[in-house]
Amino acid sequence: MLNIADSAAAAVELIHDGACVMIGGFGVAGQPVELIDALIEHGAKDLTVVNNNAGNGDVGLAKLIQLGRVQKIICSFPRQSDSWHFDEKYRAGEIELEVVPQGNLAERIRAAGAGIGAFFTPTGYGTSLAEGKEVRELDGKHQVLEYPIHADFSLTKAYRADKAGNLVYRKTARNFGPIMAAAATHSIVQVSDIVERGQIDPEVVVTPGIYVDTVVQINRPQQQDPREEGAA
């Protein structure tokens, strides 16, 4: 049954020390800023975080890293012009990094939500990111064995939810939202708007409510201007 939380703080209260937390967003689009802020306030530590990047500037995931709450990050593109908090922790040996090709990251998250035990893919074959992994020649191509990434919690952002937990997104802010919600044991979603059942056309639902555990309405989410963000 869907839990509609009164506040971002209430939405994240179950997140425990040592949890694996997926955080949605690509650049500023789809970043659940208020949920990340609530997680910072909440104080959970020794987290494993799954995100495309490793934080930008001084807020959100970057701040969580700066505060030393993240012991491991699984991501595709940690190094950016403004990822200084991650860079510092990484160079000091205070954070573990698993770099994953972005398509493998997405597919491993999808696989977790779909109950797939593992899969073979040509991506990464012959590169340092496939070292030590099983390789098979399938369909005339060398393919690398990859495992799903499961999470205890996901923090994502959608545009609108109904009271059945069905979600719709806006434009490229969709990115990792649907697959992370499915991959996490407990998915937490911030939305700009919660409407009654029946008020989202079932034909346009992107994430069906079965994947959603907690929603919280954040009326005017903070969103940085993409032009102020670091490149790549």
Place this chain on the structure above:
Amino acid sequence: MSVPQNSDHPLSPEELAEVVARDIPAGAYVNLGIGQPTLVSNYLSAEDDVTLHTENGMLGMGAEAHGDEVDPDLINAGKIPVVETEGCSYFHHADSFAMMRGGHLDCCVLGAFQVDQQGNLANWHTGKPDAIPAVGGAMDLATGAKQTFVMMTLKTKKGQSKLVKECTMPLTGVGCVSRIYTDLGVFLLEDGKVTVRETFGVGFDELAQQVDVELTPAR
């Protein structure tokens, strides 16, 4: 047997982007990598009917957004705000990469640190011990698209050829590059053989002396 020299000077990135754009077939689905390859979109016209893919979840990506057009929820893989085109669509990250990994994209254009004569690509990691590795979607693009084109300057700032016998930098993909567009010429790669299709600002013989790879003139 002579290779056409199609310019009296090495091409600028813009001129090279125009050459790449002319080679993209009408109706193709294309992903343009971050950096120089992005310029190619400036030389695609509506009649070409080329659909641009951006890996953060959109087909039919339009031009860079300015002023009131900027929507923080609508950015490209380089995190630059863009606009929609008519007929565009949105999808989540796993679908976006399935499109790429499933061989549905006709071509991608990527930058490179090194490409070797076997079509191996190095473009994600300098391999320096203090460098923090960051791969993004490069490995998926290199391996997944039907054709992988590289667009780069032929030489490093220190004057070394980036077209090499064997890559010394960490690989992004194995045997994936079929064509290299550079300021000094266009190279076609097939079964370990490097054919020069055209040159810019140099003749074939002079170019062959600058590259430590055996070059074959196009017939």
